Amino acid sequence: MSRDTDNEFPPELRALEAELASLVPRDDGLDPARLMFLAGRASVGKPRATVLVWPAAFGGMTVVATALAVLLLLRTAQEVIERVVRVPVAVSVDAAPSHEQPAPVTAEHEPVIERAVAKSSSAVSASERVLASLPWGQGKQGDRGERWKTSYPDLRDRILERGLDSWPVPVSDGGPARPPLSQRELLDQMIQEIRQPTAS
Amino acid sequence: MKRILIGIVVTAAVLAAGPARAQVTSLLSPNGQEEKIPTVKFKLRPAAEPQAALEYQLLPGFLDRKPGNAAVIYNKIGFMMPHGSDANNLQERLSKWLETPLAELPREEIEKTLAGQHYVLESLDRAARRETCDWELPLREESLITMLLPELQETRGDARLLAVKARLEIAKGEFDEAIHTLQTGYALGCHVAEGPTLVSALVGMAICGIMSNQVEELMQQPGSPNLYWALTSLPRPIISVRKAAEVEMNMLYLMYPELREVDGKTRDAAYWRAFLDRASEEMSGWWGGPNPKSSLRPALTALAIKGYPQAKRALIEQGRSDEEVEAMPVAQVVLIYTVRTYDEFRDRIFKWFALPYWEALPGMMEADQYLRDEGRKREIFPIASLLLPAVQAAKGAEARTDRTIAALRVLEALRMHAAGHEGRLPSKLEDITAVPVPIDPMTGKPFAYTCDGNTAVLEVPSPEIPERGKRYEIEVAK
Incomplete structure (x- = not known):
């Protein structure tokens, strides 16, 4: 803006102008952003209770998660039942080990161990884990499923435990039965087959 | 906040109660329910023994x-x-x-x-x-x-x-x-x-x-007709389990005759390894489980290796020298231990078959429990645990079949007594003098009998399986 020297202020204002021109702006002046923020907050007034809901929820969930973690840690040691899935193993059992510890299993193909269901109990020995992985791992008390259909000992034990009716007579869904042929009927049939040789 | 705290407590309670709930479920198995003893209303018609006593x-x-x-x-x-x-x-x-x-x-x-x-x-x-x-x-x-x-x-x-x-x-x-x-x-x-x-x-x-x-x-x-002597002439026991017991006792050796020589002959390591392999494959086929084709060989081999120290210790304690046992193949040591343990468990069970049921019962129960408790601890391969039958159940079935016939003999004795006493029932079984009154083959004691004029009750209890017992409410037919 150019100064219009022709438009001079009255003498009393010229002194004021000179004083104002001598003023230097301060560096630590107002922060406009903060000023607006404070103004906005002041316009809201005291915080309502609903504002605390989310922080409270966050705090509560944190407490829940912590409690669950503590419960998990306080549970007794888990039993891990290892179940061998892959089979082919070449194991050396020739030489007796020179010490009491069992010799390590050496194999061409390491068996794939699958971690199965864990249940809360005290720690079990390695032999118990192997035994549990066997089909008869639970002994006579275990669930032996349908093995009684192909295994005599399981059939026997089933009958001893549950009675003879637990051995159901096989239910046939075939058609009506044909009575067996008498000796005469069988002879007639065979003679007929002989008289009518099949084409080669 | 209060609601959240309640939620935490409930969640924790549910987690803690999970296993307990499962235990409660297992307690509610069908075997825990009480069974009623079947009752038979028996119409007693007096009948003397036939003129030719063994006519029937x-x-x-x-x-x-x-x-x-x-x-x-x-x-x-x-x-x-x-x-x-x-x-x-x-x-x-x-x-x-x-x-x-x-x-x-x-x-x-x-x-x-x-x-x-x-x-x-x-x-x-x-x-x-x-x-x-x-x-x-x-x-x-x-x-x-x-x-x-x-x-x-x-x-x-x-x-x-x-x-x-x-x-x-x-x-x-x-x-x-x-x-x-x-x-x-x-x-x-x-x-x-x-x-x-x-x-x-x-x-x-x-x-x-x-x-x-x-x-x-x-x-x-x-x-x-009165069938007292016909029933009495039946063999006792009518069905004996002793022959079957002999086969059951020797099932392991029927399947694997080589085991009868596991201690006697000297075979090399390759022989016993091949034997274990064959036995494992056969057992895999026997199992018939979800993966019948999967071999048990690795599991059995692992068991053998794990159980070797236990087997070696036992053989030494039984009198063999350290050098002798050390020189044996691992598989042979384990098999000798297996056979010895199997024989011990087997004989502990089957020795009771030679006795009447009531004399054998405590011993049979103890033997069955011993096998359940000790089998897992002492067996390397659980052969005895799997092959040996529940001896008490088998012997009990034999005794129950005989008890049924004995109870019928008592009823026929009552018919005979009534025929000789103008249709009156005896006040107690000892009053029957025409024929011997059998005892209960399951208890070795007389049957429980009570009489009240023209009606009587004959108890044929089966404590271990109540629904297999019987109670006869006897009334003289007019």
Whole structure:
């Protein structure tokens, strides 16, 4: 803006102008952003209770998660039942080990161990884990499923435990039965087959 | 905040209660429920013993028997009995008629059904009167583990057919014919039990039990003969489990005869390794589980390695030198231990078979429990735990079958007493002097009997399996 020297202020204002021109702006002046923020907050007034809901929820969930973690840690040691899935193993059992510890299993193909269901109990020995992985791992008390259909000992034990009716007579869904042929009927049939040789 | 805290507590409670809930569920198993003892309203009709005391017999007599093997005929009957949907239909009707009261039996329908099975009935009659019954099971050639026994299933159907025939004859008052049919039935039961397996014995017992139920019906019919001496003449026990026990005891050696020499001969490591491999594969096939083709070899090998120190220690404690045991292949050491442990468990169980049930019961219970508790701890391969039967259950079945017959003898003794005392019942069993009154084969003590004028109660309890007991409420028929 150019100064219009022709438009001079009255003498009393010229002194004021000179004083104002001598003023230097301060560096630590107002922060406009903060000023607006404070103004906005002041316009809201005291915080309502609903504002605390989310922080409270966050705090509560944190407490829940912590409690669950503590419960998990306080549970007794888990039993891990290892179940061998892959089979082919070449194991050396020739030489007796020179010490009491069992010799390590050496194999061409390491068996794939699958971690199965864990249940809360005290720690079990390695032999118990192997035994549990066997089909008869639970002994006579275990669930032996349908093995009684192909295994005599399981059939026997089933009958001893549950009675003879637990051995159901096989239910046939075939058609009506044909009575067996008498000796005469069988002879007639065979003679007929002989008289009518099949084409080669 | 309060609600969140409540949620935390509830969640924690649910987590903590999970396993406990499962335990509670297991406690609510069916075996925990109380069972009522079946009660029979027995109409007692006084009857003296026949003039010829042994006129009636419940097994074919010497003069009626012919040389021959009954099993041949029984196996042939298997091809004659209906198969397919007809079989299901027939067995359902037979089972229904066995439960139908005599007065309500559909006689015409039954006669028509029996006429359709006449060839089977004639063959059963013939087979029952053969001197011997040898099922010729190939125990020494085929593994008992996987041996099928379809012929046993067929005989159960045969027994129902005979029992229904007997019921019809009893309902019609044809007592001589009914007793002849019951002879055939009891003979069938005894023949089936000749099979050298425990299952054969159990099926034989069940067949005899079905026949005994028909005897109980016959005794209550007007004009029926007194069968005290016929029942007394039956073998005791009528079905013995001792023969089957011998096979069960030696099942391991039947399957693997090599084990009889595991201690005696010196074989090299390769021999015992090959033996273990073969045994593992055979057991895999026996298991028949979800993966029947998966081999047990790695698991059994791991068990052998793990159990080797235990086996070695035991052999040394039993008197062998360290050097001798160290020189043996690992597999042989483990197998010797396995066989020794199996023999110990086996004999601990089977020694009780030589005793009467009531004398053997405490020992059998202890032996069964010992096997359950110690088997897992001491066995490297759980052979005894899996192969040996629940001896108490087997011996109990034998005793129960005999107890049923003994109870019928008591009832016939009461009929005899009433016939000689103007229809009056004895106030106690000791008052019966005409014939000896049998004791309860399960307890070794007299049956519990109480009398109140013209009514009495005979208790035949079965403490371990209440629903297999019986209570007779006896009333003298007018």
